[in-house]
Amino acid sequence: MPPLTRWYIKSAMVCLALGLLLTVAEAMPARLPAVFAAAGPAAVHLLVVGWVTQMIFGVAYWMFPKHSADQPRGNDLVAILTFVLLNLGLAARVVAEPAHAVNPGVVSAAILPVAALAQWLAGLGFVFNTWPRVKEK
């Protein structure tokens, strides 16, 4: 298993735990600050993007047919950037989205588009690297 896949899978497991934790916090709004009651979309995206999609990214990077002898898993820099952008974008979203829902501010309004762009670029990076590896034997 290549190192980047290990990072993907460990990060995915952290996202699964955090996503479930947020759903617990969201379920008891009376005992926690209001920001947790607004964390529903963040929890869903931790589970769907951080857990499911990130696990797929990591396993596909590892197991899909080789790209070439020189670059068996495609462009390594793009692959690393994909991992970094996906996780930074998701983390920024998880912090800024509930904060913006409860108390809209300049900082959260500035962070959300950056988080959106980072995750979108991560998606493009994954497709760019994976597309040539999806081929007939």
Place this chain on the structure above:
Amino acid sequence: MPRVAVWFVRAALLYLVLGFTLGAVLLVQKARPFGVAAWESRPAHVEFLLIGWTAQLVLGVAVWIFPRRRYASQPYGHEGLAWLGFALLNVGVWLVALSPFVATGHLIEIAAVGACAANLWGRVRPGLSQM
């Protein structure tokens, strides 16, 4: 990877791009509202990512990687069923995404799952190394 699996996985990658693009627009919209129209794409965002990306990728990889049929001319099962599942799934995704046909789209997706399951069912068994 058999040709039908290539089509499943490449279609899934295209839906990933579509779904992430709509998701990015929706997230930016939360910070800088630019109209109600953006919110109307939320069902398509969900459909593209849950069915178009995730479910389709899983089905495609299953066709590729599940234990192959022994002594058969079609080691990946009845590929006609897999192609039928691929076609139905993608028609269903677009019918659901283009909201007026949500129920019809989901029914077609169920038919797609039936076709894929009929193809994969016999391949869900111990591999040669475990026999």
